[in-house]
Amino acid sequence: MSKTNYADHLLAMVKAKNPAEPEFLQAVQEVVESLTLVLDRYPEYRTHKILERIVEPERVIMFRVPWMDDQGEIHVNRGFRIQMNSAIGPYKGGLRFHPSVNLGILKFLAFEQVFKNSLTTLPMGGGKGGSDFDPKNKSDNEVMRFCQSFMNELYRHIGADTDVPAGDIGVGGREIGFLFGQYKKLRNEFTGVLTGKGLNWGGSLIRPEATGYGAVYFAAEMLATRKQTFQGKVCLVSGSGNVAQYTVEKINELGGKVVTLSDSNGYIYDEAGIDKKKLDFIMELKNVKRGRIKDYADAHKGAVYYPIDPKLDYNPLWNHKADCAFPSATQNEVNGKDAANLLKNGVYCIAEGANMPSTLEAVKQFIDAKILYGLGKAANAGGVATSGLEMSQNSMRIGWSREEVDNKLHGIMKNIHKACYETAERFGTPGNYVNGANIAGFLKVADAMLDQGLV
Helix, strand or coil: CCHHHHHHHHHHHHHHHCCCCHHHHHHHHHHHHHHHHHHCCCCHHHHCCHHHHHCCCCEEEEEEEEEECCCCCEEEEEEEEEEEECCCCCEEEEEEECCCCCHHHHHHHHHHHHHHHHHCCCCCCEEEEEECCCCCCCCHHHHHHHHHHHHHHHHHHCECCCEEEEECCCCCHHHHHHHHHHHHHHHCCCCCCCCCCCHHHCCCCCCCCHHHHHHHHHHHHHHHCCCCCCCCCEEEECCCCHHHHHHHHHHHHCCCEECEEEECCEEEECCCCCCHHHHHHHHHHHHHCCCCCHHHHHHCCCCEEEECCCCCCCCHHHCCCCCEEECCCCCCCECHHHHHHHHHCCCCEEECCCCCCECHHHHHHHHHCCCEEECHHHHCCHHHHHHHHHHHHHHHCCCCCHHHHHHHHHHHHHHHHHHHHHHHHHCCCCCCHHHHHHHHHHHHHHHHHHHHCCC
């Protein structure tokens, strides 16, 4: 069977087995298309059915999560943990609490996590989990009761040397605290089983900043290949959570200017730029008051708020003049029309802070245009890399300074960029970070799976 027929056959098999999971199928297709470049060079991966094994989770755990709200009404949500691949280390990946959570979305995230964790060079396998619970507009006590009920089942399946969850959308420091407290009570042990913990009970400095900082460090490395820096660059950023906030902070530090941020209701455009003082306002608004991005435009003269128009088949946030873009909200937020608008408006450097925020059609346009395009599994690996550093600190019972962790993060992002860049060249597609990231991430996991036998 030729490599093209093999890839088509594999994708058909995955589609037949997972018919209602479009995000998972999209993630698999992107990786498999890159890996056709290695299949002839390394036939042992086909002989040992590495790809057939890597697309199947080692374990899928699904459970009910009953909890009671402040009015005494009982609710029942679904909980999940996808333990995708442990060839190079314990499962590692976030927990997402959001109404959109389902099996297909978590499988896509866990699949991406396998390659992302491999790229960090740290010994971490891939996993992902979460629930269709929505923490928005819930009291602290309601969130606590839900987290405790969720951990009442999850604790059986995780551990410092088995599976180490972290936060993701809807799971921040508050939720990690409640989850860890319940785990500690149930297991009667204090171990580094969750990352994103509070600083005074096992957390790491730079962890909240890591994904945003890492995406900017990766973009800086891409720009350096064209002998450029962030100085004077106009940047579009979507989202307004952790990733977006610290993306803005690091871009400001490096001399760039961010003009957009968004949430699920709409986005703001501030031509003057979101400077440190304005960013402080956003952090207070989002992290403390849990308000909406519209409030930023009400408080800052010159900023314009655009509510979401469900009739549009594109996102106007991506239709402004700029040099760089950082999709940092959620999956598939950049479609084909958005990609065309970005390119038309002069954007030539994109680093994804979110997981798979660009559709396959958008990715194809970026690659065809030969712009600097850093896909999520490479550009946003800083978050899980720093989670890995938190695991190391927990294991050694020590804490590193802010400078130490930031330097290690910066070094990891440089190494990820180097691996992607050099692997793309090695396989005959120079400048194609999609191929570089997918192949470099795959080779490490695939070789470990070969070494460990048919398990």
